Amino acid sequence: MAEIEVVVAHQACATLRVGDVFLKIDGDQTRTDVEVEAMALAPIPTPEILWRKPPVLALAAVRGTALGRLGEPSQASSRAWAAAGAAVRQLHDAPLPPWHGRSVDELASELDVECEWLVSTGVLPADLVARNRQIAEAALRPWTPVFTHGDLQLSHVFVDGDEVTGVIDWSEASRGDPLFDLAILTLGQEEHLGDVVAGYGTDVDVDVIRAWWSLRSLLAIRWLVEHGFDPAKPGCEIDVLRARM
Template sequence: MDEVEVVVAHSERATLRVGDVFLKVDADQARLDVEVEAMALASVPTPEVLWRKPPALAIAAVPGTALGRLGEPSNASTAAWAAAGAAVRKLHDGPLPPWPGRAGRGLDDLASELDVECEWLVANGVLPADLVTRNRQVAEAALRPWTPAFTHGDLQIAHVFVDGDEITGIIDWSEAGRGDALYDLATLALGHEEHLGDLVAGYGADVDMDVLHAWWSLRSLLGVRWLIEHGFDPFAPGCEVDVLRSRM
């Protein structure tokens, strides 16, 4: 009999694995709705939906292994990183979904959220003021108008699966929607700057590196409190706080 593996679990959602089936339980029905619709619309390989009964969604495992993990070296080949870039470009060039997404928040709302988080990080002694101030300055470059694209919205390196040099699937689409294409690229390369050149080469378009670096700072600043409050460690080697330190 297959064992039940807890992939991730916190107060908002949980994902369990039993054999080749992933069971996602989410308190927010809208996130499951987005996940199913996004996978149906995406022009890249996605998991097969096996069944759905709110608040649960069962999907099939995709073959291969994750491109890597945040905080750990990626063993994927140069060609695999380039293939990931090509897949992301294909997604971004596809028809827009009819709903906004995580990467498409309004600039004013995003700036306000960023100011609140920066203030909290300093006021509670979580991070030094100079580190927060410097990364807040870097993040400013991301706060500009962009042309909406079909974005994954949470394109962490662990969400892209490869078999050799080929992309076999992209998982976890609950944050998908219309947004800034560079947010996806920045999220995928977060903590793996050594592979950024291969990723961008596969993407095959001009990439504003200042904006991409800005998204690294912005995403990390916004994420530290959430990660701490949900039982994760942004201070682990190679993770969000190290990304912020690299901008100094």
């Protein structure tokens, strides 16, 4: 019998691996509905859905290996990173999904709340929060919405050699800012930004991508702490914020 591996588990959801099958367990079926529909609409490789019996979604393993992990050097080639950029462009050129993502006003309000929490709890120094909040403001501008993955961490993009073989974890997919996807993909991997932009194949405002690095990190830290993750690990969110100083 295949061993059971706990891939991730926290209060929101859990993912188990049994052989070549991933079992995603989520009490909020709205997230699973989004994931299933987004994978059906996406024009790039996604995991095969084997079956669904709420609260469990069973997915086949994707061929290849992840581009990397946040906080660790990526072993993927420059061509693999460029291929990831090309896949993101293909997604962004696809028809919009029928549901919307967060608005600029919603993000700005959330940023206010999270920055206040980071300072009042002493999780981060006030000057670090203030500097990154200033940088993050550049991301809070009007954008033309595209089909975004919404959580395009480098560990969610799988490659085999220089080919993208699959993109996983679509529960945050929505209409959104294309530069947000590019920012999440390159968070903590600034040395690969040029490869991704080259593969994406169009003019990209790199300053806005850097703004999203700050914005995303400021918004994520409380959630990570409360769900048992460590944003202070080398190369992760807090180091991303410090690098902006």
